[in-house]
Amino acid sequence: AQSVTQLDSHVSVSEGTPVLLRCNYSSSYSPSLFWYVQHPNKGLQLLLKYTSAATLVKGINGFEAEFKKSETSFHLTKPSAHMSDAAEYFCVVSPYNNNDMRFGAGTRLTVKP
Amino acid sequence: GAVVSQHPSRVICKSGTSVKIECRSLDFQATTMFWYRQFPKQSLMLMATSNEGSKATYEQGVEKDKFLINHASLTLSTLTVTSAHPEDSSFYICSARRPRRGNEQFFGPGTRLTVL
Numbered sequence: 738a739q740s741v742t743q744l745d746s747h748v749s750v751s752e753g754t755p756v757l758l759r760c761n762y763s764s765s766y767s768p769s770l771f772w773y774v775q776h777p778n779k780g781l782q783l784l785l786k787y788t789s790a791a792t793l794v795k796g797i798n799g800f801e802a803e804f805k806k807s808e809t810s811f812h813l814t815k816p817s818a819h820m821s822d823a824a825e826y827f828c829v830v831s832p833y834n835n836n837d838m839r840f841g842a843g844t845r846l847t848v849k850p
Numbered sequence: 851g852a853v854v855s856q857h858p859s860r861v862i863c864k865s866g867t868s869v870k871i872e873c874r875s876l877d878f879q880a881t882t883m884f885w886y887r888q889f890p891k892q893s894l895m896l897m898a899t900s901n902e903g904s905k906a907t908y909e910q911g912v913e914k915d916k917f918l919i920n921h922a923s924l925t926l927s928t929l930t931v932t933s934a935h936p937e938d939s940s941f942y943i944c945s946a947r948r949p950r951r952g953n954e955q956f957f958g959p960g961t962r963l964t965v966l
Contacts, residue, residue: 773957778960778962779959779960780943780957780958780959780960781894781943781957783954786954827893827894837896838884838896838945838955839896840886840893840894840895841893842892842893843892843893
């Protein structure tokens with residue numbers, strides 16, 4: 738069985754300050770982990786993914802995430818938030834064949850001017 | 851990256867009617883597609899896995915007779931919501947898995963269904 742827990746339903750930051758969106762996973766095997774972003778009434782856009790290569794994964798738009806097996810975490814970070822980053826973010830876990838993607842509950846990121 | 855389209859993007863129908871939503875992989879062949887449902891301000895819930903040329907596999911609690919899935923070709927899967935009711939109103943998102951190259955899933959833009 739596999740699942741993810743996004744620890745914050747809502748995160749609010751000021752523009753230009755760092756972003757941290759937390760995600761913990763549970764998996765009985767080596768997982769693949771993803772972060773997706775969803776803007777209002779839009780589809781999902783892949784930010785980055787971990788597939789057992791480098792533990793620090795760099796994604797699009799300045800986002801990165803670090804896979805920490807000992808902590809079963811895959812937190813998403815960005816050094817400096819931009820207004821356009823305001824959206825819903827989903828952490829996702831799946832087995833190696835990506836046949837069963839399980840989504841976290843989502844974290845809504847608000848960016849204040 | 852690979853492109854997945856959905857049609858229509860938005861549909862409004864009367865209670866009791868049926869609605870068909872199409873999901874197409876535009877630049878790759880997908881033997882497996884997935885259908886998700888997303889309620890307002892909630893996460894995506896997997897409804898079913900659609901396999902080309904065979905019956906779909908439904909998640910627990912999803913009525914297969916209400917949500918008919920057909921995966922007739924390697925680039926097209928359809929979801930038909932039969933006898934729709936207001937509680938079926940939701941955002942439906944499909945994804946297509948690209949074989950090899952990491953088996954990554956690519957998501958469609960979603961279809962907003964409103965049942966009056």
